[in-house]
Amino acid sequence: MLGKTILLIVGGGIAAFKALELVRELRRAGARVLPVLTENGARFVTPLSLSALAGEKVRTSLWDLEDEASMGHIQLSRAADLIVLCPATADLMARAATGQANDLAATLLLATDKPVLMVPAMNVRMWLHPAAQRNIERLRGDGVTVMTPDDGEMACGEYGPGRLPEVPAIMAAIAAQFGPKPLAGRxxxxxxxxxxxxxxxxxxxxxxxxxxxxxxxxxxxxxxxxxxxxxxxxxxxxxxxxxxxxxxxxxxxxxxxxxxxxxxxxxxxxxxxxxxxxxxxxxxxxxxxxxxxxxxxxxxxxxxxxxxxxxxxxxxxxxxxxxxxxxxxxxxxxxxxxxxxxxxxxxxxxxxxxxxxxxxxxxxxxxxxxxxxxxxxxxxxxxxxxxxxxxxxxx
CATH class of the missing domain: 3.40.50.10300 (CoaB-like)
Structure with missing residues (x-):
């Protein structure tokens, strides 16, 4: 991942703290990380901690006068080699699946022409709900890579699929976006x-x-x-x-x-x-x-x-x-x-x-x-x- 630019959107969920570890590992791998923190994501991690680890300014709002004077959200959506949404909440995925653009994160996902990787994390019942599965199916049909969450115990005490994959698995999924296509030509x-x-x-x-x-x-x-x-x-x-x-x-x-x-x-x-x-x-x-x-x-x-x-x-x-x-x-x-x-x-x-x-x-x-x-x-x-x-x- 040396020399690659990753636009990391941190959604709101208890798993958001793992995004900090992901930033550290991406930097170690030689990637530049452009962080975007949603309003709900900021309830779990701070802009200061995210900025310190990324070494970049954290974008939080679609209405930043300085950044948006030159249509900053459009530039940001095109500046990266890959957009990673981690954690990808049910709400963010639903809005992305239906083409909404009501905050910075959703607008970036709609305006980009770059590959998108979503790393879901949510309650097991939310993950298994037919509406969530329809959204995931639509996103995958649109070309978005949606990782499969891990099975395990949730913060809420329930057990099943919905846990954020571990950081090494996320790193492997990111690397696969840039790696060779082993079945090319077949x-x-x-x-x-x-x-x-x-x-x-x-x-x-x-x-x-x-x-x-x-x-x-x-x-x-x-x-x-x-x-x-x-x-x-x-x-x-x-x-x-x-x-x-x-x-x-x-x-x-x-x-x-x-x-x-x-x-x-x-x-x-x-x-x-x-x-x-x-x-x-x-x-x-x-x-x-x-x-x-x-x-x-x-x-x-x-x-x-x-x-x-x-x-x-x-x-x-x-x-x-x-x-x-x-x-x-x-x-x-x-x-x-x-x-x-x-x-x-x-x-x-x-x-x-x-x-x-x-x-x-x-x-x-x-x-x-x-x-x-x-x-x-x-x-x-x-x-x-x-x-x-x-x-x-x-x-």
Missing amino acids: HALVTAGPTHEPIDPVRFIGNHSSGKQGFAIAAALAAAGARVTLVAGPVHLATPAGVTRIDVMTARQMQAACEAALPADIAVMVAAVADWRAEAAPAKLKKDGSGPPPLSLTENPDILAGIGHHARRPALVVGFAAETGDLIAHASAKRLKKGADWIVANDVSEGVFGSDHTHVQLITAAGPEDWGPTPKQAVAERLAGRIARHFDGTP
């Missing part, structure tokens, strides 16, 4: 979400897949420099920054889109493809008291196996296995049968569908690796890193 094909197989014009065969894991993996691969083609089933998620998205409905449409996306260096087949389809009725099937209509089911194409045994097979094929029992045995057999290099397996009877958390096993030729209970975002980042190391030839 093309990754990712599938995500369910498929819907129509029974009639209003009903379909489907499953509970939300697409969250696949979208997170597409975003992580794009952040690592890959050119990503995301073939998405019917889900309502924002397209990750830098990702080319192709929307499909049925298994056959997904298969065709995957075929058209080849050649690729990497295929990560996350989608929960419906195994069967029906011959769709042309009009809505009605109840008439004589029992359910007969459905003639046909097996859908096996997209993972098709990619795993394709003449233009990607150099690395990663499949997903959603099981409800005998996880390791079923996933290991699937890896061999489908021609995949790796299988990411999870037990969906544990409430994985639609959740932001999961518990996966990575199945390779060397055997299973238990990655433990973890957020889906963390799985995506870890998998992207593992893929990058595979191509680098490092363990």
Whole structure:
């Protein structure tokens, strides 16, 4: 980070004190730190302490006559190589997600053309609230890097995700913004979400897949420099920054889109493809008291196996296995049968569908690796890193 300029916005929260340690570490790494302290942030750390550690004037207001005489907030938003929001409170992220500009911090985030890294810290219930998750999803879709908070005991006494990541992890995330893109020049094909197989014009065969894991993996691969083609089933998620998205409905449409996306260096087949389809009725099937209509089911194409045994097979094929029992045995057999290099397996009877958390096993030729209970975002980042190391030839 030698010679880089970091614009650090310190939000209001008990974790704000860690921003002082972050400033010290950034200075030690050779970075210049331009500090901005929000009104609520100043309730936890003082401008004097922040200025002393940064060696720079602390900006606190959008209405500073001296600084704003030359539109200082615009200059400040463009002066840095990276903007870091730490701690990123639920309020600040909500205002950033909706494009508000009602104080200096929000205005800087809206006016910048530089990368933004947000380091969240908040109560576990706030982090897990659907409104907060929608805001985070929107920010990531806009290209903002939002770190996953740590699990642990809160200042309020509750336990769960929401703790500010430790300073070394924040430093690593900052360094990654400036580091090499290990998958630059490679093309990754990712599938995500369910498929819907129509029974009639209003009903379909489907499953509970939300697409969250696949979208997170597409975003992580794009952040690592890959050119990503995301073939998405019917889900309502924002397209990750830098990702080319192709929307499909049925298994056959997904298969065709995957075929058209080849050649690729990497295929990560996350989608929960419906195994069967029906011959769709042309009009809505009605109840008439004589029992359910007969459905003639046909097996859908096996997209993972098709990619795993394709003449233009990607150099690395990663499949997903959603099981409800005998996880390791079923996933290991699937890896061999489908021609995949790796299988990411999870037990969906544990409430994985639609959740932001999961518990996966990575199945390779060397055997299973238990990655433990973890957020889906963390799985995506870890998998992207593992893929990058595979191509680098490092363990």
